[in-house]
Amino acid sequence: MSIIPDPWWPSAALALVVLVDALLTAYPPKFVRDCLDGVHFPREWWWVLVVVKLLAVAGLVVGLWWPGVALAANVGVIAYFVCAAVAHVRARFTGQTFWVNCVGMLVLSVAALVLAFGPA
Template sequence: MAILADPVWPVVAFAAVQYADAAFCWKPVDFVRRCLDDVHTPPLVRRLLTPIKAAAGTGLLLGLVVPYLGVVTCAALVAYFAIAVAMHIRAHDLHRNFRNAIALGVVSGLVSLCYL
């Protein structure tokens, strides 16, 4: 199968970020737990974060050979981070994690350009 995304490195790097984030959510490390607590994340959502983030990493990598899947994954990540931004706003948590959510949402949109 030919790799159709260009350049490839942003896709691979962002997939690695998603896999690392999934690992951090498996047994939440302190900074992740504090972030989830700050925005009052429900227990069900906390349990879903690891598989969602792992699936996002996989979708990004599979998108290297099926570009449509990569674009759909990026769109889903933009929506995910938009929800994260809204949760931070609702909780009046407008500090580092809020800025990170905005930045990662923007990165999701930019990485989608690699598939076009």
């Protein structure tokens, strides 16, 4: 297993998607507000999610050249969405938003990890 993503594009694609997700969290449309309210995440802490997502984007991008950074960032993104899935299940907020957004992002994150860092 390489600690530099090979191919590079799954890490870059995940970085782009997480960047869009961070922007949607910073300026949340109704479905994002409903999601965060649905899991009872305090509004005064929403900014932390933006910071975490932007740090993940930075790690995924820097990791295209710096060994191990994209791998760590990708694992961190997976951990983030596992925690989000647990929050959804605990809050019993498992409607369409959960399946499309939360589980969809988790699947995308795992796919990026397998494609970029899996066996050759």
